[in-house]
Amino acid sequence: MMASLPPPPPPPSFHTSLLTATDCRGHVHLILGSSPLAAARANQSLSAGATPVLIAPRTSTPLHHGVQRHVDSGALRWLRRDFDDADLRTLGRDATDGFVDAVFVTGTGAEEAARISGLCRRLRVPVNVADSPALCSFSLLSTHSDGPLQVGVTTNGRGCKLAGRIRREVAASLPPGLGAACARLGDARRRVQEEDRAAAAVAAATATEKAERAARGDLDDSVDQTAAFNRLVAAGSDYKAAKNRRMRWLAQVCEYWPLKRLAAVTDADVDALLESYPGGISTTAAAADQPPSPSPSPRLGRIILAGSGPGHPDLLTRATHKAIQAADLVLADKLVPAGVLELVPRRTPVRIARKFPGNAERAQEELLGQALEGVLAGRTVLRLKQGDPFVYGRGGEEVDFFRRRGLGARVVVLPGVTSALSAPLFAGVPPTQRGVADQVLVCTGTGRQGRAPEPPEFVPSRTVVFLMALHRIVGLVRELTTHVEIESEGEVSGRKEEAAGIDGPASRRLWPLDTPCAVIERASCPDQRVIRTTLRFVAEAIEQEGSRPPGLLVVGGACEALYTPEKGRSWTVEDGFEGLGLDDAFVPGIAELA
Ligand code: SAH
Secondary structure (H helix, E strand, O other): OHHHOOOOOOOOOOOOOOOOOOOOOOOEEEEEOOOHHHHHHHHHHHHOOOEEEEEOOOOOOOOOHHHHHHHHHOOOEEEOOOOOOOHHHHOOOHHHOOOOOEEEEOOOOHHHHHHHHHHHHHOOOOEEEOOOHHHOOOOOOEEEEEOOEEEEEOOOOOOHHHHHHHHHHHHHOOOOOHHHHHHHHHHHHHHHHHHHHHHHHHHHHHHHHHHHHHHHOOOOHHHHHHHHHHHHHHHHHHHHHHHHHHHHHHHHHHHHOOHHHHHOOOHHHHHHHHOOOOOOOOHHHHHHOOOOOOOOOOOOOEEEEEEOEOOOHHHOOHHHHHHHHHOOEEEEOOOOOHHHHOOOOOOOOEEEOOOOOOOHHHHHHHHHHHHHHHHHOOOEEEEEEOEOOOOOOOHHHHHHHHHHOOOHHHEEEEOOOOHHHHHHHHOOOOOOEOOOEOEEEEEEOOOHHHOOOOOOOOOOOEEEEEEOOHHHHHHHHHHHHOOOOOOOHHHHHHHHHHHHOOOOHHHOOOOOOOOEEEEEEOOOOOOOEEEEEEOOOHHHHHHHHOOOOOEEEEEOHHHHOOOOOOOOOOOEEEEOOOOOOOOOOOOOOHHHHO
């Protein structure tokens, strides 16, 4: 079937640029020519905090009004003469020995523009020539600015109109207020750092004072010193732990919160964010451990434990959608897709789990405490989980939690489309296919307390889907393909004893290094990415391509059931999600436009 297809067209050739953001405050920018473009360049230069200098001879025609306005206000210095090569070396700042920081050529003849461009390049002065990409050492992006947030687009010389259009569409898709949110979260980050520095200084000063008092004999060794010492250690480690937790929490908020929610961040949110989670469980979680009410009363509310699917909101079940409409309170896990949270009516409060490595237990307690409070107060609480609630979603534990409190009858569980089976589908990998794979194993790459779980044995007709595995891909591949001792001592010895009854650990069948595999990230989200490779290269591919959580790993021949790898390539990357193919939107083709 593949042989009858025509060969694919050769990929278009193009170059891409290194996109950077230049802090231009105090820089001197030369603008040559007085066309309307000069006004635009002066505006851009001024808004980036630079000092533009215009060089253009006095002519009988008046300056463009935009340029004139800047000259009149004193923001733009106008040298009324022709450009002189020495200007490049003399009009700049002392800090750059008089060299200017950038040159914008806006209105000279082509030959002169080429000459100036060559001169600038020789002197390492960045140069931009209007409408001549070949003469530019840098180009300007079509930008959207909102407070400290800037989004820039370039087509690398393929058309600024197109770049402008794309920039507008990108900007329009961003929620209002995102710039202010960047500023707020940036402040929060700075505050965390400052508080941490201050805490470190206090800890150090206290230690010194204690040491000095001890040296002077002010401390009664037997009574105080060890206690003081212990306290200090505890204070130090507490502060370090708190610091880690806050920074991680902040990072995770930025990674996982829906942009809309991020854009609506308030000062109160930031204050909550900066809570340092001192030891012990939170007050709401403590309430969770109160004695249960003996039997459900008519005043009790309900808990709906529902799966929200892998990402695309159309993958919600109708049941979960109904639950979203009906809930009085939504308690969502961190990974619940943004598109799903957007379906929650505005009146319904939404809380997102503060889950990050090292805080999973606490986040879980916090949410369960809130859920319990809600149900006891007669509310319908929706516990929204990503994918399916019973597939690595702690759904079973939650049901158990409510049962033990006599609330089992108040719990409803609704399934969701699990990423374990749908992510492969969206990557074109059928986990079972006759003649290729007749079994699917879903497992986790991370065991309890971060330990490595037992690696699954190689079975040629088996497809293995690893969730929560990509962060330790190197170890995982090693365990699958070689006989290694597993990280945790307890587990290793346990396994040895158990294995002794059979053939010993070396009998586990290993996965060949050329077993096909695929890394599927953010399946069914607009930024879905699929890396197709083999076990030999998968760790290197992830290291080079970076990660885009959440993602999973599929291993087995099924990865090549519908896909033929390109010869000579260690891996391929497919970026973007084609959608479900059900959109109603009608986009006219060229024929309709004609
Ligand atoms: N209950 C969820 C799984 C929760 S465990 C479900 O049924 O899908 C979280 C792991 O699921 C992540 O570490 C990742 O491995 C996987 N995952 C979740 N959503 C994903 C997605 N959209 N694309 C790829 N992997 C995903």
